[in-house]
Amino acid sequence: MLFAALLCAPLPLRAAATTAPTSTPARVNLEDSTKWTYSRFAAGTIFDLLDAAPDTGVRMPPGVPLELSIDFVSWLAPTQIQFRPRTRVNVDVALYTTGTNGLCATRPLWCATLTDCVANIQHIVTIRAAVTGRWLRLRLEPLRDDTAIVLDDLAVFGARGATNVPIWPTRAFAQAEQLVAANATNAVDIIARSLAPPILHAPGRNGYPAGVFWYLLYTRALEQQGRDRVLEAFNAAAWAQAYTPHHTNLIDMLPLAEVYCAQGRAHRAIGWEQDAEAYYGAAQQLAVSNVLIWQECATALADLALGNGDFTRAEKHLRDLFVRVERPTRAAYAVYAKTLFYNGKPHDGFDTLKECMTLYPLDAALVEKDPVFALYVDRLAEALDTEVCSFYDALGAQLELIPPVQGNESALALCANERTLLTRLFPFLTKEDDMARIRAIISAKEAARAQARP
Numbered sequence: 001m002l003f004a005a006l007l008c009a010p011l012p013l014r015a016a017a018t019t020a021p022t023s024t025p026a027r028v029n030l031e032d033s034t035k036w037t038y039s040r041f042a043a044g045t046i047f048d049l050l051d052a053a054p055d056t057g058v059r060m061p062p063g064v065p066l067e068l069s070i071d072f073v074s075w076l077a078p079t080q081i082q083f084r085p086r087t088r089v090n091v092d093v094a095l096y097t098t099g100t101n102g103l104c105a106t107r108p109l110w111c112a113t114l115t116d117c118v119a120n121i122q123h124i125v126t127i128r129a130a131v132t133g134r135w136l137r138l139r140l141e142p143l144r145d146d147t148a149i150v151l152d153d154l155a156v157f158g159a160r161g162a163t164n165v166p167i168w169p170t171r172a173f174a175q176a177e178q179l180v181a182a183n184a185t186n187a188v189d190i191i192a193r194s195l196a197p198p199i200l201h202a203p204g205r206n207g208y209p210a211g212v213f214w215y216l217l218y219t220r221a222l223e224q225q226g227r228d229r230v231l232e233a234f235n236a237a238a239w240a241q242a243y244t245p246h247h248t249n250l251i252d253m254l255p256l257a258e259v260y261c262a263q264g265r266a267h268r269a270i271g272w273e274q275d276a277e278a279y280y281g282a283a284q285q286l287a288v289s290n291v292l293i294w295q296e297c298a299t300a301l302a303d304l305a306l307g308n309g310d311f312t313r314a315e316k317h318l319r320d321l322f323v324r325v326e327r328p329t330r331a332a333y334a335v336y337a338k339t340l341f342y343n344g345k346p347h348d349g350f351d352t353l354k355e356c357m358t359l360y361p362l363d364a365a366l367v368e369k370d371p372v373f374a375l376y377v378d379r380l381a382e383a384l385d386t387e388v389c390s391f392y393d394a395l396g397a398q399l400e401l402i403p404p405v406q407g408n409e410s411a412l413a414l415c416a417n418e419r420t421l422l423t424r425l426f427p428f429l430t431k432e433d434d435m436a437r438i439r440a441i442i443s444a445k446e447a448a449r450a451q452a453r454p
Helices: 030-034 171-181 187-192 210-223 227-242 254-269 273-286 291-307 311-324 330-342 346-359 371-378 385-401 409-425 434-452
Strands: 046-048 058-062 066-071 079-085 089-096 110-117 123-127 135-142 148-157 203-205
Touching: 079 089, 079 135, 089 123, 110 123, 135 148, 171 187, 171 210, 187 210, 203 210, 210 227, 210 254, 227 254, 254 273, 254 291, 273 291, 291 311, 291 330, 311 330, 330 346, 330 371, 346 371, 346 385, 385 409, 385 434, 409 434
Parallel strands: none
Antiparallel strands: 046 148, 058 148, 066 135, 079 123, 079 148, 089 110, 089 135
């Protein structure tokens, strides 16, 4: 195969904003790398910060120190910091209060140094001073310049002996979330085994029980299974709402917005569009601070209006979306272009499709069913010569956007074949050697990867 020798390069961890008083060659933000919420850490609990990625941990390049800055609200003595590196390291641990600028104070309240920590051993540091405050800084320095630091575990144990009550999310939820993100076929069964009352009634976050988040995830997993699981997804969304607290003084309204959005998808899937519209509208009002939820609701509301023949209202929803959102989704582009076509604005519709095709790669999982590509093909009979040229150029841009890795062969082939077909249908187009172009892209990427290897 064309891509048989091509391997996917690992994604680097994002660098975090500076939160400790000293600068280091590199810094890792755990919230970015593991997606755990830990900024509100309660005394008397245990929280395994790296449990979401136990196989990979946090890895640094050879010879580079690893520094983690973690924000907690309150601790009571004694507190234990436990960690396990995969290499021999020197470790500095420090605790800081919060300064007036919201970052660490200049001097630590407490600090400790451990020299020559053994690899693959759980190391424990105890903080015995009672504190109400704030930043824990853990710095691991390699003993050799050619050694890469890998931190496998990092946990904080609070006082009063409550050593097995995890702050949300738990390890099981994080693993299930990864399965859903990967569209794993066994995600539904694994989540279903976790839907037990003791787990569902346990505290989640910000006043919501864990059942809200488990059933939201269950809804997503069932939706990925297609039309065969629509009724089960509907029931799962209903259970997510059933676990939502009834009181109205919740500080965080985003989980409730997610519940309403899930209800909107579930009701729409079974054909109850009026109820779906009501749920989407309620979710959009609650999710003003969350672009992802707000955009999903706006796109769905526009599509529902389009289905009801209210083209003007659909276009208004989408205009608001494109003004507010910097990078709308492919679904939003498809609905917006469809709305413009229905409103008698075909040229604006083609411009919208071209813009999307030059921004986002074709979805390899959908290929010909990709909404933007399919709409472009369906409307091509209405296109002017300049718009046909634009489609030809947009397909060429896709050859640059679609990563040349295994799994994307069908998407690349579709774009190349469609360009060839266009040159046969429209003689004014100049045929190009797209396969040579793809081979050149692959060779360039392989050369770049080879040069990046140490």
